Each structure stands twice: as structure tokens, then as C-alpha cells.
Amino acid sequence: MPYQIVKSNKLSDTQIRDINNLVSLCNRHDRLQYSFDPNDNFKKKADINHFLLYDADKLLSVVILFTPRNEAEVSAFTHPEFRRKGLFSSLLSAAAAELSRRRIPDFLFVCDKSSQDGQKVVTHLKAVYEYSEFAMKLNPEKIPDLTMDPALQIRETKPADRPTLIKIRRASFRDQTDESFMPFFLAENRVVHTLFYHHEIIGLIAVYDDGQKYYIHGFAIDPPYRGKGLGGQALHFIVKKFRNLDPRKDIELEVQTENIRALSLYEKIGFKVFTAYDYSRLPLKNYTISNS
Missing domain, CATH: 3.40.630.30 (Gcn5-related N-acetyltransferase (GNAT))
Structure with a gap:
């Protein structure tokens, strides 16, 4: 059975559970501390901000957009056993089409500074580093x-x-x-x-x-x-x-x-840094399927 791409403008409870499970799996494998928040108060009703790729009922990859400004922050998670197989590329292409429809000019990739696979993807896409943020937790x-x-x-x-x-x-x-x-x-x-x-x-x-x-x-x-x-x-x-x-x-x-x-x-x-995120920009006009 071929992979199925699901484009969602309103996540179901099952999809939320699947994304949380995938994020947790990736965190354990990559030793990172990402979290997923299903609420998106900045989107319009028809906007699609979640792109999910399934093999039957198993979620293998997800691309998540956050669009409070005239850019789309991108977070992505792919099952460790299914990386470098073009799954993320397929989802990013679908996301690019959605941004084009909404006339949002730029991807802004959010990547944990410690994520080796994530940093390689951002480099491959030729996204340009813009700034970094510390994530801090209260003690x-x-x-x-x-x-x-x-x-x-x-x-x-x-x-x-x-x-x-x-x-x-x-x-x-x-x-x-x-x-x-x-x-x-x-x-x-x-x-x-x-x-x-x-x-x-x-x-x-x-x-x-x-x-x-x-x-x-x-x-x-x-x-x-x-x-x-x-x-x-x-x-x-x-x-x-x-x-x-x-x-x-x-x-x-x-x-x-x-x-x-x-x-x-x-x-x-009383706050202490627990990780750092890099933000890298890729104008939609510079994105092609071949470079993903």
C-alpha cells in the first residue's frame, strides 16, 4: 500500500495522539526535548498547517506550520527508521503549495541546535541561518x-x-x-x-x-x-x-x-537554559522539490 499524505486544517484526537507519539519517539532517539501543541490560534479556518504521512495507520512523518506573521515557522518529525527516504520532502512540497496559495513568502525552519539530522536537512535545503533562541525553564x-x-x-x-x-x-x-x-x-x-x-x-x-x-x-x-x-x-x-x-x-x-x-x-x-533553537529562512521562491 502506498503512503498516504493527510492535510489537516483541524486535527482529530487520533491525529493529535499520533503526532505526540511520533514526537516522543524522535525525542528519545535524538535525545531532544521538543513538544507539540495542537492548538493554533493564528490560523484561519480553511488554512492547512499540519501535513501527516501515514503507512496504513502508522504515522511516519509530520510537517507542522505556525504562521502568526508573514512567514511560516516549520517543525518536522520523521520516524528514525524511515529517514532519508523522501517522506519529509513529500510533506514539505505539500506545505510549499499551501504557502503559495496563502501568499506566505518564506519558510522559517526551527531546529534544535543539537539535532544532527535536523541541521543536515536545513543545510541541504540551503536555508539561511537567521537567529537562535534559548529555551528556558523555571527552577x-x-x-x-x-x-x-x-x-x-x-x-x-x-x-x-x-x-x-x-x-x-x-x-x-x-x-x-x-x-x-x-x-x-x-x-x-x-x-x-x-x-x-x-x-x-x-x-x-x-x-x-x-x-x-x-x-x-x-x-x-x-x-x-x-x-x-x-x-x-x-x-x-x-x-x-x-x-x-x-x-x-x-x-x-x-x-x-x-x-x-x-x-x-x-x-x-530563576530560569535556566535547557536547549537552543536555530531559525533559518528559505524564501518560497528559492524552494524546489529537487533540493528537498
């Missing part, structure tokens, strides 16, 4: 005692906060588009917090709950208020809040490796 025993400035207030975001928060996000994150803002605020399982200093909105910080861990992201302070210790106090508040909500869940975040100031801040709050 609860390293959370410091910290007193919060009484003028700093933090509460869950309200709709009236959004125009100011959008301006702060634009000043803080690269490649932000208007289309990416509302999904950020409205996504399920994400709580966005607004930071106030002397009653003025100065920043935001979001926490996403994937069911297994809390993931802190979208953390931004308005430039005039940076360097005053407010970011550290805000992060400490969030860490304590979510540790109290469910102390069994890990708390993680990511930071670009060259952002030394942020890295130092996170380490002071």
Missing part, C-alpha cells in the same frame, strides 16, 4: 524574594487596553502585522496581562497554558520604562501567580541568544 527553588514597587500594577488585559498595547508590541517585536494582533489577545488558553506604572500602561506579558506547562511570551515594556527594574518585578509577579495556580506545571519561555539583558533578567528570576 522554583531559584525564585528570589522580590518586593514590587507599589506604583507597578498588573491585571488581566481589558479591551480598552489593546490600542496602547498594540503600539508597545509594534515597538518591541519584529515583523508584527495588524493581522497578528487580535489573535494574540483573543486566543484560547492564553491570558494577557497589562502592566501599569503610576496608572499609565507601560507593557504587557502573556501566559499560554498548553495543558502540560505554562509558556510566558509576548513580554514587552514600553521603551521609556525599560532599565528601571519594572520588567523583573512584573515577571516575578507572573511567575508567583502561576506557580500558585498549579505548582505541578513547568513554566517556560524563550529568548533570543543575543539578547543578553533579557537573558540575565530571566536567570535572576
